[in-house]
Amino acid sequence: MDIETPNVGDVKIISLRKIFIREIFADKLALVSLFVFVGIMLFVFIGAAVIGVDQALAFDIFNLNQAPTWWPFGNGGSPTGGFLGTTPSGQSMAQILIVAARNSIIIGFSVSFLSLTTSILLGLVIGYYGGHIDNVAMRIMDTLVIIPTIMVMIIVRTLMLDFGVFHMVMILYMFSWIGPARGIRNLTMGQKVQDYVAASKTLGTRNIAIIFKKILPNLTAMISAMVVLTVGTSIGIETGLAVIGFGLPVGTPSLGNLVANALNPTHMSQRQWNWLPAVILILIIIISINFVGQAMSRAANAQQRLSS
Amino acid sequence: MTANASDLLLSVNNLRTSFRVGPQYYAAVDDVSLDIRKNEVLAIVGESGSGKSAFALSIPRLHNMNYTQIEGEINFEGKNILSLNEGELNKIRGDRISMIFQDPLIALNPLLRVGGQIEENLTYHTKLNDAEKKQRAIELLSEVGMVNPKLTHSQYPHELSGGMRQRAMIALAIACNPDLIIADEPTTALDVTIQAQILDLLRSIQKETKSSMILITHDLGVVAETADRVAVMYAGQIVEVATVYELFENPLHPYTRSLLASIPVAGNKNERLKAIKGLVPTLKYMPRTGCRFSHRTPWVDKSIHQEHPTYHEPIPGHKVLCTCYEKFHFEDETNGGA
Amino acid sequence: MIKTIIRRMLILIPQMIVLSLALFLMADAMPGDAIWGLAGPEASPEEVAALIEAHGLDGPWYQQYISWVSNIIRGDFGRSLFHGRPVVDIINIRIRNTMWLSLFSTIFTLVIAIPFGIIAARYVGKWQDRSILMYCFISSAVPAIALAILSIWIFALILNWFPMGGTVDVLISPAETFRILLSRLHHVMLPSLVLAVVGNFGTIYTLRAQIVDNSASAYVVTAKSKGVPTRTIYYKHIMRNSLIPFAQGLPFLIIGLVTGSIMIERIFSFHGMGDLFLSSIQVRDWPVVNAIAMFYGFLTIIGILSGDIILTLVDPRIKIK
Numbered sequence: 019m020d021i022e023t024p025n026v027g028d029v030k031i032i033s034l035r036k037i038f039i040r041e042i043f044a045d046k047l048a049l050v051s052l053f054v055f056v057g058i059m060l061f062v063f064i065g066a067a068v069i070g071v072d073q074a075l076a077f078d079i080f081n082l083n084q085a086p087t088w089w090p091f092g093n094g095g096s097p098t099g100g101f102l103g104t105t106p107s108g109q110s111m112a113q114i115l116i117v118a119a120r121n122s123i124i125i126g127f128s129v130s131f132l133s134l135t136t137s138i139l140l141g142l143v144i145g146y147y148g149g150h151i152d153n154v155a156m157r158i159m160d161t162l163v164i165i166p167t168i169m170v171m172i173i174v175r176t177l178m179l180d181f182g183v184f185h186m187v188m189i190l191y192m193f194s195w196i197g198p199a200r201g202i203r204n205l206t207m208g209q210k211v212q213d214y215v216a217a218s219k220t221l222g223t224r225n226i227a228i229i230f231k232k233i234l235p236n237l238t239a240m241i242s243a244m245v246v247l248t249v250g251t252s253i254g255i256e257t258g259l260a261v262i263g264f265g266l267p268v269g270t271p272s273l274g275n276l277v278a279n280a281l282n283p284t285h286m287s288q289r290q291w292n293w294l295p296a297v298i299l300i301l302i303i304i305i306s307i308n309f310v311g312q313a314m315s316r317a318a319n320a321q322q323r324l325s326s
Numbered sequence: 327m328t329a330n331a332s333d334l335l336l337s338v339n340n341l342r343t344s345f346r347v348g349p350q351y352y353a354a355v356d357d358v359s360l361d362i363r364k365n366e367v368l369a370i371v372g373e374s375g376s377g378k379s380a381f382a383l384s385i386p387r388l389h390n391m392n393y394t395q396i397e398g399e400i401n402f403e404g405k406n407i408l409s410l411n412e413g414e415l416n417k418i419r420g421d422r423i424s425m426i427f428q429d430p431l432i433a434l435n436p437l438l439r440v441g442g443q444i445e446e447n448l449t450y451h452t453k454l455n456d457a458e459k460k461q462r463a464i465e466l467l468s469e470v471g472m473v474n475p476k477l478t479h480s481q482y483p484h485e486l487s488g489g490m491r492q493r494a495m496i497a498l499a500i501a502c503n504p505d506l507i508i509a510d511e512p513t514t515a516l517d518v519t520i521q522a523q524i525l526d527l528l529r530s531i532q533k534e535t536k537s538s539m540i541l542i543t544h545d546l547g548v549v550a551e552t553a554d555r556v557a558v559m560y561a562g563q564i565v566e567v568a569t570v571y572e573l574f575e576n577p578l579h580p581y582t583r584s585l586l587a588s589i590p591v592a593g594n595k596n597e598r599l600k601a602i603k604g605l606v607p608t609l610k611y612m613p614r615t616g617c618r619f620s621h622r623t624p625w626v627d628k629s630i631h632q633e634h635p636t637y638h639e640p641i642p643g644h645k646v647l648c649t650c651y652e653k654f655h656f657e658d659e660t661n662g663g664a
Numbered sequence: 665m666i667k668t669i670i671r672r673m674l675i676l677i678p679q680m681i682v683l684s685l686a687l688f689l690m691a692d693a694m695p696g697d698a699i700w701g702l703a704g705p706e707a708s709p710e711e712v713a714a715l716i717e718a719h720g721l722d723g724p725w726y727q728q729y730i731s732w733v734s735n736i737i738r739g740d741f742g743r744s745l746f747h748g749r750p751v752v753d754i755i756n757i758r759i760r761n762t763m764w765l766s767l768f769s770t771i772f773t774l775v776i777a778i779p780f781g782i783i784a785a786r787y788v789g790k791w792q793d794r795s796i797l798m799y800c801f802i803s804s805a806v807p808a809i810a811l812a813i814l815s816i817w818i819f820a821l822i823l824n825w826f827p828m829g830g831t832v833d834v835l836i837s838p839a840e841t842f843r844i845l846l847s848r849l850h851h852v853m854l855p856s857l858v859l860a861v862v863g864n865f866g867t868i869y870t871l872r873a874q875i876v877d878n879s880a881s882a883y884v885v886t887a888k889s890k891g892v893p894t895r896t897i898y899y900k901h902i903m904r905n906s907l908i909p910f911a912q913g914l915p916f917l918i919i920g921l922v923t924g925s926i927m928i929e930r931i932f933s934f935h936g937m938g939d940l941f942l943s944s945i946q947v948r949d950w951p952v953v954n955a956i957a958m959f960y961g962f963l964t965i966i967g968i969l970s971g972d973i974i975l976t977l978v979d980p981r982i983k984i985k
Contacts, residue, residue, distance in 0.1 A: 161682065166923045166960045169941065173953075176945055254807035261809045262930045262942055280813040281931065286828075287821060294817075297810050308805035388885050412894065419891035427889075432882040436981055437905055447890040482980045498890070 048313035051306035058303060059123060066120040074117045075269065078108030086111075086291055103291035115295055118271035121183060122253050123303070125272070128187045130248040133194035134241060140195070141202025142229050146210055152203075159196055167193040168258070175264045186266055189259075190252050198244045205240055209233045239318030246311035250304045257300060273300050335538050336362040336385070336423075336506060341398035343377075343384045345609060351395050352609045354380040356562035358398075362506065362538050367529075369541045369553035369570075371585075375606040377562040378542045382510045385540075386419050402506075421451040424499040426509040430491035434483040440494045441467075441479030447501040466497040471527060489520035493527065500531060507532075508540045513548060525552050546589060550574060558582050561607055561618040568644040578644065578651040581619050587656065600656070617648045625657045626650070672969055683961040687954050688729050746949040755937065755955060761831050762925060762936035765859070768852050769921045772860035773867065780864075781871030782903075788876055796872075800865040808862040808924070812931045815858055826854040829933035855932045859921055867910065867917065874906035912975040919967030923960050 066074075083106055084099035098104075102111035144155045171189050178185050209215065210233070218228050253273070259265045260274025261281065268275065276296030279285045285292045338360045344351035354377045362368055372378045383389050384396055387407065400407040403422070407415070424447075427433035434443060444463040448454055454462060460479070467475035470493040483491055492512060499507055509528065513521040529552055532539050541553060549556055549570065556573045558566040558581060566579040577583045587600040604622045607613060613621060617631035635648035744751050784796040803811075820828040827833070833847040878884070879902050887897045926938030933939070937956055944952040976982050 161679070165683075165686075166957070166964065168923070168926055169957055169960065172942070172945055176948075250805065254809075257807050258809050258927050261813075262927050263946070264942075277809060277813060280817070286817065290817070293813070297813055300810055301806060304807065305802065305805045308801065312801065383885075386889055388888055390880075416891040416893055419889055421891060425886075425889040427882060427886060429882065433886045435883040435887070435901055435905070437908070437979065438901075443886075446887070446892060450891050450893070484981050495886075498886075 045309075045313045045316075048309045051309035055303065055306040055310065058119070058299075058306075062116050062119040062123065065116040069113050069116060071117050074113035075109060075271070078104070081108045082106055083289060085289070089291070102295050103289070105292060111291055111295065114271050115276065115299065118273050118276050118296065119299060119303070121266070121271060122256060122273040122300075123249075125183060125187055125190070125256055126249040126253040129190040129194055129252040130245050132187065132191045133248055134198055134245050136191075136195040137198035137202055137244075138234070138241060140199045142206050142234065144199075145203035145206025146225070146229050146233070148207065148210075155203075159200060162193075162196055171255075171259060172262075172264045175259065181267055182270060183266065186256060186259075186272075190255055194248060194252060198248065201244065202237065202241070205237050206233060209236055239321050240315065243311055243315035243318050246307060246314055250307035250311060253300065253307075254304055273303075333363045334361055335364045335402070337399075337401040338362075338385070339399040339401065341381070341384060341400065342396070343380050343389070344395045344397075345380075346393035346395075347610055352612065353614075354562055354609055355384060356612075356614070358559075358562070358564055360557055360564060360567070362540060363555075364505075364538055365536045366554045367532055367539045367541055367552055369543060369549040369556045370559055371543055371546060371549050371556060372559035373544055373606050375561075375608065376559040378544075378559050379510055381559070382425070382508050382540060382542050385506075385508060386423050386425060387415060388425070416450070420447045420504070421502045422504050423506045423508065424502070424504040426492075426495055426499045426507065426512045428511040429515045430488070430495040431483065431515075433495060434491065436483055438482075439479070440481055440483060440486070444479075444494070444498045444501055447498055451502045462501070463497070466501055467494065469500075470494070470497045470531075471523075472497075488516050489523060492516060492520075492524055496524075496527065496531070500535065500537075503535060504537055506538050506540065508542070510542045511544070512541075513545075514543070521548075528552065546585060558585075561612055563618060563647060565619065565647045566645065568641075572641070572644050576641070576644075578640070578646040579619075579648075580623055580650055580654040583654065584622075584656075617650055619648075620650070623650075623654070623657075626654060630654065669973055672972065676965055676969065679965055680958075680962065683965075684733065684958060685729070687957050687961075744944075744949055744952050746944065746947045746952070751951050751955045754952060755940070755959075758935060758937045758940045759959075761934065762922060762929070762938065764848065765852055765856055765925055765929070765934060765936055766918060766922045768856035769859040769863075769925070770918055772856055773864045773917065773921070776860060777864040777867040778871065781868045782875065784868065784872040785875035785879070785906075793872075796868065800868050803861050804865040806862070808858065809927060809931065811862060812855070812858045812928055815854060816931070819854060827851055829931075831935045851934070855925075855928050855934055859925060859928055863917070863920060863924065867913070870913070871906060871910055874909060875902060878902045878905045908975070908979050911978055912971050915967040915970040915974065919963050922963055 081098050081104045084096040084104040085094070086099045086101060086103040087095040087097060089095040089099065089103070096103075100110050100112055102115060104110055105114065140155070144152050171192070174189055174192070175181070175185075206229075214232060215228060218232055223232075256265060256272060257274035257277055260272060261278045263278070265274045265278070266272045273296050277293055277300065280293040280297070282292075338358060341355055341358045342353050343355035344353040346352075356377070358377075358381060360368075370378045370381065380389075385400055385407065387396070389396065396408060398408065402418070405414075407418070410418070434440070441460065441463045444466060445459040448459045448462060452459075464475045464479050467478050472478045472490065472493060478486065478490065478494065483494070486494065492515075496512075499509075512528065513524050516524060525548060528539065528541075541548070543549060553570050555567065555569050557564050558573075558579065560581045566573070566577070566582050568576075568578075573582065574586070577586055581602075584600070584602045588602060590599060602622055603624075607618075607621070612618070616633055617635050620626075620628065620631045630650045630653040632649050637645050637647055638649065638651075639645050743749065744754050747754055780796050780799070784793045787793050816828055820826045827850060829851075831848065831851055832844060833851070836843050836847055838844065884897055884901055887901055892900075925934075925936060926941060928934070929936045929938040930942055937959070941953065941956045944950075944956070
């Protein structure tokens with residue numbers, strides 16, 4: 019017989035992917051940002067490969083300090099200035115910018131992946147086992163939080179005489195894992211008390227399996243959001259260190275180094291092409307990363323709410 | 327049911343309270359008319375989702391008007407509450423009509439002392455000075471049975487036990503001697519032993535002050551203990567109104583009868599628990615035509631229901647909605663059985 | 665209550681010890697020496713050895729540590745290897761400048777964040793709220809450096825509203841105190857604005873969330889049912905409860921402004937502690953570096969402590985163990 023009972027609570031079970039896609043597409047800003055960022059990445063990586071780092075860095079004494087061809091200020095553009103002008107060493111700013119962007123993005127992603135790997139391992143273990151391990155770990159992290167990280171990074175940077183991209187990544191990695199580790203620990207603790215964990219335990223599943231096969235998949239959304247956001251913050255910190263003089267050496271271009279050119283009064287007042295493109299590019303990159311990352315973390319929150 | 331005009335305290339006519347879900351409004355209280363007499367305890371009983379809390383909150387207009395629409399009339403002291411402005415409304419709230427809420431832990435401001443929150447009521451409706459207000463607040467706390475009213479006055483809500491918090495809530499509500507106290511599930515959040523105490527307290531307060539009380543509950547036991555008259559709500563409508571004795575002795579509406587039949591009775595070891603099949607419809611999917619309870623009783627013949635149900639009064643003072651009460655029977659009974 | 669505060673302050677001591685030890689060991693491991701800078705390339709090994717002894721840099725590390733700590737307790741932070749003068753003298757002026765900067769950053773942060781938080785909460789979902797949230801988002805994403813550089817370029821260079829850097833106009837004679845004060849104000853505006861904008865998204869967001877949550881809470885309905893006028897409900901119930909977490913975060917906010925000013929100071933050539941820190945590291949002037957690092961660490965610890973204390977004072981629900 020026809021009984022008109024409505025859906026129980028009207029809750030539909032929605033898959034994670036659908037939530038993700040819905041959040042990112044609904045947030046048009048995030049969508050545009052995603053395209054922008056991916057576009058920049060592709061352009062920069064392919065461009066750097068095509069141009070060749072050495073060629074970009076090659077000095078050209080005949081073309082020092084040329085303004086870009088379209089430059090409207092001062093004496094106007096120089097015919098040999100190219101798209102973005104030339105540096106005091108005659109290098110093409112456009113080419114350097116591409117290489118620099120590539121380096122910064124590599125740094126950002128490397129730091130992010132390294133940090134998140136550490137954070138995931140630590141966060142899961144600490145959160146799951148709790149007890150003494152948690153107490154000790156929290157004390158340590160509390161003490162680490164007190165340390166002014168910028169200062170330590172600066173000091174460590176001074177210690178290292180041979181400094182390259184790898185070292186920069188290490189320095190940034192030193193502190194980037196703490197925040198996400200804490201976050202993952204909190205999330206794990208939230209998951210630990212859920213029924214499915216108790217169910218797995220009664221079935222006799224080993225702890226390691228529970229952690230990695232059951233809890234971790236539930237956290238992928240949040241973790242992905244963290245990964246994306248960490249890329250952004252890493253690039254930001256690298257820029258900061260470079261500007262105060264503690265970044266990559268001049269031979270290794272990075273967006274931070276280029277932005278640091280702004281501290282030079284001549285560059286600031288007359289030769290803006292040395293730093294302005296880098297500043298704009300950094301803004302675009304970081305803001306688009308953040309739009310995407312925020313959308314992802316909203317999606318992750320939505321998933322947490324629906325599933326628990 | 328026409329009561330004597332002078333008996334009437336508050337009269338609700340065709341009240342419709344609708345909530346916004348998405349772009350549309352759905353009625354949680356659907357065309358409800360009810361009279362509250364002076365010096366009586368009227369219980370409104372129903373399951374979650376029946377609209378009883380929505381009804382209660384509509385009277386002092388405590389809903390969030392960003393997503394609520396209220397239509398109809400609520401006549402009180404010669405005025406229609408729904409047409410008053412905020413200023414006039416605030417004069418009535420707390421002073422002539424007050425409320426007791428379900429969970430005193432969240433209904434009291436955690437950062438203010440209990441005494442202060444009671445005094446806040448006095449501030450806006452009396453001309454007492456600070457010392458007098460404090461005095462009165464301590465008196466009230468003692469009236470509601472606090473062991474150490476002076477101490478309680480200076481404590482914070484989280485420092486009190488659940489029962490004490492609810493007593494404080496009650497003190498707050500009776501501070502200005504209101505004519506009508508609306509108690510929204512006042513005992514639901516409490517331990518069973520405390521429930522009895524609070525109910526006793528409410529009853530004694532009502533008897534002493536002779537104010538009226540609307541008691542919202544889902545617990546028929548509470549109804550039996552405390553109420554004079556009962557209104558049964560289902561799916562936003564009142565399906566039956568009667569005195570408490572009438573309702574329990576001679577329930578008419580199928581819903582009422584099913585509710586009473588589903589109460590486990592000590593001693594009936596072998597009978598199956600009579601549960602009502604199906605679920606209370608959600609706001610969005612509420613059937614809005616015909617007898618709304620018919621969906622839960624598919625085994626009876628559809629013809630016993632009215633297409634547009636109206637109220638009938640087979641016994642004076644005992645109203646019931648729809649004609650299905652005449653021929654209703656439970657699934658395991660024969661047609662026409664009791 | 666007092667007991668718990670004292671107990672919390674006592675925890676300060678081991679924390680400071682750990683911090684100072686860590687700093688000391690790090691300094692000890694540093695390559696390069698400002699001694700050479702002081703002595704000059706012409707100095708003979710004996711002269712250098714004499715200098716080393718004079719600065720107390722010989723002897724095993726724990727000896728140096730003990731003497732260092734005992735000096736600090738007496739207020740003697742040693743001598744700057746680079747400047748030759750006592751560290752305390754050098755840091756003094758710089759501390760004042762940085763405090764000056766922090767004062768204005770805090771003022772600007774509050775002046776921007778509190779109204780924004782309140783407005784956003786008041787008009788939740790509407791355009792005011794959405795634009796404020798967008799502002800929060802962008803100001804949180806933009807690195808401080810980029811903002812600083814852009815603002816120097818636009819507001820100082822192009823529009824000429826503010827000076828490009830420095831703490832004060834050096835051309836004014838120190839005797840003209842009023843003009844000096846005005847000049848200092850003028851110079852501190854842009855850096856503190858930048859600091860405030862970069863850091864205030866957290867405050868705005870939290871305040872807004874608090875107000876929105878509290879507005880929907882049950883005790884607001886209770887107050888309404890008592891006939892309390894809306895305005896009073898807003899101030900006495902909602903705002904008061906919302907400002908609690910804000911008050912707790914305030915010390916932390918201030919400390920964050922102090923420690924975060926390192927880069928801003930450098931970009932604006934602002935002669936504060938952060939700038940000194942960077943210069944000292946570049947010339948390996950470890951006594952100064954240590955002193956500043958200790959100071960920052962100390963500030964951070966104090967900040968956290970005051971935050972906790974404020975919270976216990978203001979929220980009756982918190983009972984400290």
